[in-house]
Amino acid sequence: MPAPTLTHIGGxxxxxxxxxxxxxxxxxFEAPGRRYHFGYGARARKVTGPALQPADLGTVDAVLLSHDQHADNLDDAGRAFLPAAGRVVTTASGARRLGGGTVGLLAGETTVLQAPGRPTLTITATPGRHGPTFIHQIVGEVIGFAITVDGSDATAVWISGDTVLYDGLRDAIxxxxxxxxxxxxxxxxFGVTGPVRFTLDTTEAVAVxxxxxxxxxxxxHxxxxxxxxENRDVxxxxxxxxxxxxxxxxxxxxTEVG
Structure with a gap:
């Protein structure tokens, strides 16, 4: 299996x-300093900017967008970048909102990337839940992505997306x-939602x-x-x-992660 090369741009x-x-x-891709609204009184400020801008990236064959409804995963500059990508793959509801040929997937569904001289990639949406069960309808859909190279049964790269650990994710894992x-x-x-947590904490990350x-x-992220x-120190x-x-x-x- 080829070792991927990864470049962390930020978040x-x-x-x-x-x-x-x-x-x-x-x-x-936006600069730090702005405060963003996440709905129902939840707010957060971006405090660190991206290491690269779209002009630094070159050709992008596809964007894998775990969800479109939160600015820490798709900000205005990121949204403006989407038409430059060969394809955008996201949630089913996100595809309806974004339009423009965006591919929408439910958990378990797949799409393929094909091009002459390159192996086919299969992109499978994996389940995610952006918080506890009772808040799912408010927060909205989120998915992860399993990327498989033609000829291999193993997943080359899996991106969790913004999720907590729950039974549906355990089954997929x-x-x-x-x-x-x-x-x-x-x-x-968020302060307004008290102890309600929306992404993996240390205990859940270790369990995954x-x-x-x-x-x-x-x-x-x-x-x-x-x-x-919780940050890297934790x-x-x-x-x-x-x-x-x-x-x-x-x-x-x-960085090649071979």
Whole structure:
């Protein structure tokens, strides 16, 4: 299986180069300082800017967008970038909102990327839940992505998306053989919602790694915003204790995770 090259741009935004393909996750390119509204009184400020801008990226074959409704996963600059990508893949509801030929997937559904001289990639939507059950209808849909290269039964790269750990995700993890796992962390909470948490915390991240046992773990989306409650200082010792090969990428630096 080819080793992907990953470039962490900031937050959830990651450039994945895999066997000739160039994929971008959750594009966010705006400068720090702005406060964003997440609905129902929830707000957060962006405190760290991106390491790269769209002009630095070159050709992007597809954007894998875990969800479109929150600015820390798709800000205005990221939204403006979408037409430049060869394809945009996101949730079914997000595709209806974005239009323009966006591919919408429900968990378990697939789409393929094909081009002359390159292996076919199969993109499978994996389940996500952006918080507890009772708040799902308010927060909206989110998915992750499992990327498989033609000729391999294993998942080359899995991106968790913004999710907590729940039974649907456990079932999906049980069915996957993953080489590189990209985990959205941060333990997001908002003052207005009290203790309600919207992304993986340290305990859940460790449980995901223990269940999945990937070759490499790449943490993202744990810094750069005021609504993150756990950062690298908290996650790193816990993830190291799992025995996993954890790669903390330097923003803007292309890294082969072989």
């Amino acid at each position: 959830p935004t990651l450039l994945i180069e895999l066997d000739g393909w160039r994929l971008l996750t959750d594009p966010t 049980d069915a996957m053989d993953v080489d590189v796992a990209v985990l959205h962390l941060g333990a997001v909470t 790694v223990d269940l999945l046992r990937p070759r490499v773990v790449v943490p993202v 744990y810094e750069g915003w005021s609504h993150f409650r 996650f790193e010792p816990a993830l190291v204790a799992t025995g996993a090969d954890v790669r903390w990428l330097t923003p803007g630096e292309a």
